[in-house]
Amino acid sequence: MKKLAIFIICIMLTGCQAITFSVDGLLRAPKVADEQSAIYQALIESAGRGITLEYPRGGDYRSAFVLYDIDGDREEETLAFYSVNSVSESNVKISVLDSGEDGRWRSMYEVAGAGSSVDKIMFSGRDLIVGYSTQDYEDNAVRIYRYSEGMLEPIYEDTYSLLEKSDLDGCGTEETLVVKRSGGGIAVDVLKPSDEGVYSHYFSEIALGAGTIAGYGFSELSGVKALYLDYALESYGVLTEIIYLGDGIIAPLSQNGLIYMTQRQTGYLSRDYDGDGTIDIPLPRPFTGYESAPLGEAEYMTAFMHYVPEERALATVSNAYLDLGDGYGFTIPNRWMNMVTVAKNSSTGETTFYKYDPSLGGIENMTPLISFASAESSAASSYGSAGYTEIAETDFRTYYVKTVAGADEPMVLTMDEIRDNFHIIE
Ligand SMILES: [Ca+2]
Numbered sequence: 001m002k003k004l005a006i007f008i009i010c011i012m013l014t015g016c017q018a019i020t021f022s023v024d025g026l027l028r029a030p031k032v033a034d035e036q037s038a039i040y041q042a043l044i045e046s047a048g049r050g051i052t053l054e055y056p057r058g059g060d061y062r063s064a065f066v067l068y069d070i071d072g073d074r075e076e077e078t079l080a081f082y083s084v085n086s087v088s089e090s091n092v093k094i095s096v097l098d099s100g101e102d103g104r105w106r107s108m109y110e111v112a113g114a115g116s117s118v119d120k121i122m123f124s125g126r127d128l129i130v131g132y133s134t135q136d137y138e139d140n141a142v143r144i145y146r147y148s149e150g151m152l153e154p155i156y157e158d159t160y161s162l163l164e165k166s167d168l169d170g171c172g173t174e175e176t177l178v179v180k181r182s183g184g185g186i187a188v189d190v191l192k193p194s195d196e197g198v199y200s201h202y203f204s205e206i207a208l209g210a211g212t213i214a215g216y217g218f219s220e221l222s223g224v225k226a227l228y229l230d231y232a233l234e235s236y237g238v239l240t241e242i243i244y245l246g247d248g249i250i251a252p253l254s255q256n257g258l259i260y261m262t263q264r265q266t267g268y269l270s271r272d273y274d275g276d277g278t279i280d281i282p283l284p285r286p287f288t289g290y291e292s293a294p295l296g297e298a299e300y301m302t303a304f305m306h307y308v309p310e311e312r313a314l315a316t317v318s319n320a321y322l323d324l325g326d327g328y329g330f331t332i333p334n335r336w337m338n339m340v341t342v343a344k345n346s347s348t349g350e351t352t353f354y355k356y357d358p359s360l361g362g363i364e365n366m367t368p369l370i371s372f373a374s375a376e377s378s379a380a381s382s383y384g385s386a387g388y389t390e391i392a393e394t395d396f397r398t399y400y401v402k403t404v405a406g407a408d409e410p411m412v413l414t415m416d417e418i419r420d421n422f423h424i425i426e
């Protein structure tokens with residue numbers, strides 16, 4: 001049996017406060033631990049000893065026991081997630097436990113879930129949202145449960161690839177967002193709760209020809225927290241759609257004929273490249289000097305784009321050289337645009353920017369300006385002795401830069417400029 005080492009309860013009184021302790025410590029620890037022990041005992045009394053607690057793999061709630069007021073009486077119930085140790089039954093079970101006037105915890109209700117493990121748990125008002133993963137299916141299953149008259153009843157069920165909450169219309173309350181594959185595309189279902197707990201459904205099919213979801217994130221756009229969804233086409237490349245809620249589901253890039261402007265090779269995912277809190281959509285194109293290079297031999301300049309709702313257009317906010325393999329990017333300063341080219345030396349690992357002059361015949365005759373290099377942080381690096389300065393470091397890699405051109409070269413950048421333009425990409 002999997003060792004019951006960690007027992008985390010998330011108490012929803014003031015935000016989310018996590019208390020972590022071991023089962024061994026349960027008997028010795030004071031009051032809070034006594035209560036957890038009592039809850040666990042109540043579950044055992046009802047479900048038997050042959051159970052395994054199920055811990056959500058993602059999301060904000062990572063405990064097998066979640067305290068939450070699901071009936072609105074201002075006292076928290078406990079939701080316990082577990083599976084029965086049996087070959088014939090693999091689905092997760094949920095028990096609702098409540099404490100009576102005598103303070104004793106009792107199991108009130110038990111329901112079988114829709115998968116063999118818990119992907120994530122969320123709440124919408126008093127409703128419990130559970131995402132289940134199932135080994136047999138590619139898609140996950142979501143259930144929204146409402147606790148009424150002592151029963152935890154599913155009021156919504158679907159499959160999903162993506163299950164999240166976000167304030168998609170800027171109303172101040174988060175909607176539940178279910179994204180799933182559907183026919184030849186991707187379907188988006190938004191559930192917007194009213195004060196009375198009634199959901200308005202908004203449904204839209206987007207992304208015809210989409211294969212898989214490549215990545216996603218949420219970012220502020222005109223007062224809403226919009227979904228940025230990268231998806232791979234079955235044919236070629238990755239596209240980005242932005243999704244938020246107005247009178248219906250708004251997918252502005254498709255709706256304004258801009259979606260194919262975002263098509264690019266796999267690997268270039270939308271991300272907050274410069275760390276300013278806004279997601280940037282990358283669009284690589286051949287770097288200066290590589291306009292006619294064969295595929296696979298080109299270097300790329302990546303334009304980062306934002307959608308501008310007032311103009312219903314995509315605007316380039318910056319241009320960068322990205323080294324996706326080594327995990328960094330360098331924003332190209334304005335005075336370098338069309339004046340500089342780049343080459344990566346595959347034997348030394350150095351990436352060097354050159355003053356671009358096609359009349360010189362080849363890049364080896366052009367003036368080198370600056371070089372970047374990186375190495376695993378754990379490995380001894382020879383870049384330091386080769387005139388490089390350390391510019392950034394992650395847990396895994398250390399990044400170096402070296403100015404090659406003389407100080408009289410007008411294209412040379414100051415160290416501050418280099419640092420401001422250098423970004424680690426995850
Ligand atoms: Ca309650």
Ligand SMILES: [Ca+2]
Pocket residue numbers: 166167168169170171172173174175
């Ligand atoms: Ca909202």
Ligand SMILES: [Ca+2]
Pocket residue numbers: 271272273274275276277278279280
């Ligand atoms: Ca950004």
